[in-house]
Every structure is written in C-alpha cells, then in structure tokens.
Amino acid sequence: MKINKISELGVSQVLGIVQIVFMILLLAYVYNLNTQLARINKKLSAISNTGTKTPGTIKIKPDSQSPTMGTGAATVTMTIFSDFECSFCKVFATDIFPRLKEQYVDKGLMQVNFRHLPLAIHKNASMAAEASACINEQGKFWDLHDYLFKNQEKLNNNLINNWASDNNIDTAKLAGCIINHTYKTKVDKDMEEARSAGIQGTPAIIINGLVVMGAKPFEYFAEVINKEIAKIPGRTATETCN
Helix, strand or coil, X not given: CHHHXXXXXXXXXXXXXXXXXHHHHHHHHHHXXXXXXXXXXXXXXXXXXXXXXXXXXXXXXXXCCCCEECCCCCCEEEEEEECCCCHHHHHHHHHHHHHHHHHHHCCCCEEEEEEECCCCCCCCHHXXXXXXXXXXXXXXXXXXXXXXXHCHHHCCHHHXXXXXXXXXXXXXXXXXXXXXXXXXXXXXXXXXXXHHCCCCCCCEEEECCEEEECCCCHHHHHHHHHHHHHCXXXXXXXXXXX
C-alpha cells in the first residue's frame, strides 16, 4: 500500500511537470506566433503604404492621346488613373463619376483626363486598356468606358468586339490594334507616369494636383473640388444655371 501511494505521488509529480512544460512550450509558441504575425503586419503595412503613398501634390503632363471630357478652360482638372477590371474603379466610374460629371463637367467647372493603370493581377485589364485607347481614336472612348465598367464581370475580348460591332466601330482596325499592341506604348507611358508619381493602386484621382486614392464618397470629392473652385476669386460651384 505504501509503495502504491509513492507510485501515485510520483505519477502526479510527473504529470504536473509535464503540464508545466506543456504550458511553457505553449506560451513560447504563442509568443513566437505573435512575433511572426507582428512582422507580417509590419511588412503588409509597408507594402500598403508603398502602394498609396503619394506626395501632397503632383503634376500630370498634358497628353493629346488621352481621353478628355469637358472644357480646357475649366477651373479644375481631374486626372483619373484607372483599371477596367478593378472593382473599386467600377464603384467610382458607375456610382460617383456620373454625379461629378453632372455637377462640375457639364457646367464647365471641371475637365477630366483619363489615364490607364492596368494592374498585373487583372488578366484582361491591359487588353481592355489598349482596346479603349484604340476606340478613343474613333471618338467613342467614354461610351466604351461606361459599358466596360457596367459589364466588368464579363470583361474579355469578345465583350469589346461585340460592343464595337453594335456601335459602328471599325472592327478590323480594332482587331489590328489588339493583335499588334498598337497602343501598348501609350498604356505603358501612362503606367510609368503613375509610378513616377508614387501611384501604384487604382483608382487614383488627381484634382488640381491633389491625390485622392480610392472610391471615396461623392461628398468627399465635391468638397475637394469646391475648395479648388473657391480659390478663384468670384467663382463658386453653383454659379451656373441648373
């Protein structure tokens, strides 16, 4: 009986030691895991900041090949760097931009320039950018722009070709543009200009040199634009007839 009690006591001590060791190992594992997660978060934060970090103001050079909308005499110039496969670009193009166009472009207060920034993660973005640059030469870029964003989930070569056939576009010229990458140099130029300005994500909207990243609410853009208009003596965003 005495031997059994000693054995039971020994087993209990061993189990206690095992539990302590297990807890120490578990705590060490959790600490190591948290350390690794902290490092990963730090790296992700650095990557995120690299993609969105831009100077307070940047200057975008005029480009006669880029699609434009509105009068060149407008107080405000908006340059849009976009990707036809970017979901946030779709939000901006379909939900926000039409209201900005009505409020500012149609009233002669703002001119809009479009630049291409197809991201590598989107397989059809570069093709769509080159095709739209070709369509721009035929005067229907903004029509295609609206159509592609509204049908973004179906984006491919056939979608663009079918649209072109229905809209009196020279489909032979369009096919040649896509096959021969006629406007690749133009698209690459836009991409390089974006990178030089520190822009790596889309949509990136530059308003009189001020960089706005992402599909912010209409009210956010309106506030920025109104402030730019107010800098011109005697001008307001509501000076025209509605």
